[in-house]
Amino acid sequence: MLKSKRFFTYLFLSIISFVSIFPFLWMVISSTNKSVDVTGGRLLPGTHMMENFRKLLETTDLQLSLVNSAKISITTTVLALLIASLAGYGFEVFRSRSKDIVFNILLLSMMIPFAAMMVPLYRMFANVSDTLPWMGVDTMTSVILPTVTTAFLIFFFRQSTKMFPKELLEAGRIDGLSELSIFLRIFIPTMKTTYAAAAIITFMSSWNNYLWPLIVLQSPETKTMPLLISILGSGYAPDYGMILIAIVIGTLPTAIVFFLMQKQFVAGMTGSVK
Amino acid sequence: MKNTNSNMSIRRRSVLTGWSFVLLSVVLIFIFYFYPMIQALIMSFQTGTGSNLEFTGLDNYKRLFSDAMFFTAVKNTFIYLLVQVPIMIVLALFISVLLNDKKLKFKGFFRTAIFLPCVTSLVAYAIVFKYLFAGNGLVNTFLLNLHLIDTPIGWITDPFWAKITIVIAITWRWTGYNMIFYLSALQNIDNSIYEAAKIDGASAARQFFGITIPLLKPIILFTSITSTIGTLQLFDEVMNITKGGPGNSTLTISQYIYNLSFKYSADFGYAATVSYSIVIMIILLSFLQFKVAGDKNA
Numbered sequence: 001m002l003k004s005k006r007f008f009t010y011l012f013l014s015i016i017s018f019v020s021i022f023p024f025l026w027m028v029i030s031s032t033n034k035s036v037d038v039t040g041g042r043l044l045p046g047t048h049m050m051e052n053f054r055k056l057l058e059t060t061d062l063q064l065s066l067v068n069s070a071k072i073s074i075t076t077t078v079l080a081l082l083i084a085s086l087a088g089y090g091f092e093v094f095r096s097r098s099k100d101i102v103f104n105i106l107l108l109s110m111m112i113p114f115a116a117m118m119v120p121l122y123r124m125f126a127n128v129s130d131t132l133p134w135m136g137v138d139t140m141t142s143v144i145l146p147t148v149t150t151a152f153l154i155f156f157f158r159q160s161t162k163m164f165p166k167e168l169l170e171a172g173r174i175d176g177l178s179e180l181s182i183f184l185r186i187f188i189p190t191m192k193t194t195y196a197a198a199a200i201i202t203f204m205s206s207w208n209n210y211l212w213p214l215i216v217l218q219s220p221e222t223k224t225m226p227l228l229i230s231i232l233g234s235g236y237a238p239d240y241g242m243i244l245i246a247i248v249i250g251t252l253p254t255a256i257v258f259f260l261m262q263k264q265f266v267a268g269m270t271g272s273v274k
Numbered sequence: 275m276k277n278t279n280s281n282m283s284i285r286r287r288s289v290l291t292g293w294s295f296v297l298l299s300v301v302l303i304f305i306f307y308f309y310p311m312i313q314a315l316i317m318s319f320q321t322g323t324g325s326n327l328e329f330t331g332l333d334n335y336k337r338l339f340s341d342a343m344f345f346t347a348v349k350n351t352f353i354y355l356l357v358q359v360p361i362m363i364v365l366a367l368f369i370s371v372l373l374n375d376k377k378l379k380f381k382g383f384f385r386t387a388i389f390l391p392c393v394t395s396l397v398a399y400a401i402v403f404k405y406l407f408a409g410n411g412l413v414n415t416f417l418l419n420l421h422l423i424d425t426p427i428g429w430i431t432d433p434f435w436a437k438i439t440i441v442i443a444i445t446w447r448w449t450g451y452n453m454i455f456y457l458s459a460l461q462n463i464d465n466s467i468y469e470a471a472k473i474d475g476a477s478a479a480r481q482f483f484g485i486t487i488p489l490l491k492p493i494i495l496f497t498s499i500t501s502t503i504g505t506l507q508l509f510d511e512v513m514n515i516t517k518g519g520p521g522n523s524t525l526t527i528s529q530y531i532y533n534l535s536f537k538y539s540a541d542f543g544y545a546a547t548v549s550y551s552i553v554i555m556i557i558l559l560s561f562l563q564f565k566v567a568g569d570k571n572a
Contacts, residue, residue: 009372016369017387020450023402024390026412038405041415087299094292102300109307111556113507115528116549119535119542120313121306123325149302179291208395210510211528215536226397230514233401240405247398258393262386266454 031245038240052241059242062249064221065228070253072143072213072224073206079148080202081195088157089183093169103158106151114211121146122215142216143224147209153198160194161187196264204254225250311553317546324540334547344548346522347530350437354526355505358441363498366449370456371486385457389450396447396510403443404430404515433523436516440524443511448504452497459493460486495567502559506552527552 030038033046056062091103122137129136136142164187172182188195210226217223223231229250232243258265318334320327338344372378373385391399406412407429414426429439463486471481487494509528512518518525518533527548534545 009375009378013369013372013384017384020388020391020446023399023406023446024394026406027402039410041412083299083302087296090292090295094289094295096289096292099292099296102296106300106303109303111503111553111560112307112311113503113528113549113552113556115507115509115531116314116546116553117307117310118531119545119549120310120317122535123313123542124310126325145302146306149299149306151303151307154299179295183295204393208397210395210397211532215532226395229395229401230397233397233404233514234517238405243401244405247401251394251398254393254395258390266389266458 027244027247027251030240031248033241035238035240035242038244048241049245052239052245055239055242056246060228060232060246061220061223062228062246065223065225066249068140068222069207069225072140073203075140076144076148076206077199077202079144080150080153081198083149084153084198085157085188085191085195086183087154088159089161089187091154092158092161103154106154109151117146118212118215121212125216137216138218138222140222143209143213147206147212153202156198157194160191164191193264196261200257200261200265203257207254314546314549317543318550320543320546321541322543324542327543330543334544337544338547338551343522343525343530344527344551347525347527348551350522350524351506351508351526353437354441354444354508355502358444359498359501359505361441362445362449362452362501363494365445366452366497367456367487367490367494369449370453370460371482373453373457374460385453388453391447391449392451394447397514399447400443400511400514403439403446403511407439407442407515430516431520433520436520436524440512440515443515444505444508447511448501452501455493455497456490459490463489491567495563499560499563502563503556506555506559 026043029043029045031052032049033042034048034051037046037048091099125135125137125142129138133139134141135145168186168190169182172186177185208226209224210230213224213227214230217227229243229246232238232246317327319329319331321330321333322328369388373381378384394402408414409426409428409431411429413429414423417423418426427435429435467485468481471485476484507528508526509532512524512526512529513532516524518529531545531549531552534541534548
């Protein structure tokens with residue numbers, strides 16, 4: 001009885017794992033095959049990968065989209081970490097009743113659906129397009145600004161600050177450091193893992209962001225990877241091999257980050273509810 | 275919470291310093307979250323094309339209640355919500371309980387494999403699913419070869435099956451994500467509770483419903499609220515798998531708002547009205563879930 005239960009457990013978990021991994025395998029294998037073979041159901045690696053890649057470079061501006069995505073996600077990540085950790089630290093270290101009220105109001109923003117903000121946000125950026133062209137519609141700034149501050153990340157840093165040893169803080173004050181340099185020179189280096197977790201989460205959601213860039217980026221020169229993939233995938237006569245290699249390339253950065261930093265990644269996802 | 279025994283002089287000095295730490299975030303969140311929300315509320319009482327909006331009172335709200343396409347979008351969204359969220363949460367709970375077994379081998383492999391779908395972008399996986407579930411796609415080929423079906427299923431082209439495809443896709447993408455939350459909560463449960471239950475002769479099922487579920491209640495509540503909010507905002511998958519079709523049978527509320535604003539002739543006022551329906555639904559459903567779960571534990 002016990003043995004058969006064990007067997008069922010392994011069988012069930014193996015099936016679930018297989019289903020989870022299979023689309024990845026299929027996408028990598030298919031990116032090495034001709035389009036005909038992909039539709040023919042071929043499940044063995046082929047020799048067509050370079051050909052698919054070459055076609056992708058010919059039909060799209062892959063490098064440009066990769067650079068756009070990288071610029072946006074890296075800038076967003078650096079700024080988001082700085083802004084949110086300053087605030088999370090501030091709300092916890094300089095705790096007061098009025099700040100707690102403000103903090104709770106900020107948390108309410110997590111309930112606001114993006115669908116309800118996208119039209120006013122679009123109009124805000126469209127309105128400044130003439131006077132401030134560098135932050136109007138179709139600029140990197142317009143993609144970054146609305147996504148750079150999240151109450152979630154502030155909350156995450158506030159929770160982590162509770163773990164920060166108060167003795168270090170006092171020691172810094174006794175040494176005569178200013179509050180800002182305590183933050184910069186003691187807090188940041190001590191909380192490296194917290195920053196790593198936050199960086200991964202922010203980078204991933206920024207790299208994968210679709211709806212807002214779809215609305216605010218309109219010219220081909222500003223397209224990010226998800227937009228490029230979406231456009232390729234919506235064609236009526238898709239070249240499967242070529243599109244799948246684009247998807248593989250678009251997924252690589254986040255997959256690499258995940259495998260290199262799995263522990264921090266999981267800590268980042270669950271950190272908010274500890 | 276430990277009391278910071280800082281003395282009053284430091285306190286007073288740090289009032290300004292404290293606010294300067296949080297000021298930037300507060301300003302940015304007000305500009306990019308609360309201000310748009312207020313704008314949307316104002317716009318929901320206005321009509322017009324593009325930016326030429328004028329106040330027309332409750333016209334948009336009247337239109338909302340006689341708008342068949344809005345009700346289709348709401349119905350579809352709720353079908354996803356009522357079918358997909360429970361399936362995913364039960365599946366994630368079940369998997370995490372199995373994985374929490376100390377004697378289980380290859381635990382790390384299973385966990386990583388099941389979590390892996392979370393690294394894909396929504397657009398990327400949606401397109402992979404669109405191809406796998408295409409008329410001549412791998413799923414149909416597989417089912418035909420096994421003689422489970424005689425003719426290919428219209429996974430993308432049939433109104434009923436297209437919804438199923440969306441549900442399968444979202445479940446694939448998010449089950450591992452929810453599992454991670456349950457796993458980390460399970461690790462905090464003291465094993466001696468289970469030992470005591472075993473001595474009392476409680477079956478595995480009895481332990482699951484009597485111990486695991488009640489102890490995980492706060493985290494189950496958390497994940498069901500986040501999943502509900504996520505589903506009410508469903509966009510990327512539907513946009514890239516079915517484009518809302520066939521015949522609006524997979525259209526979601528978010529996609530309808532997008533279409534109203536950026537696809538048809540820019541009807542910003544009415545789009546804002548539709549978007550407020552999501553806000554109200556999120557508030558009502560979150561409140562309901564708190565009530566159902568009993569807010570004492572949450």
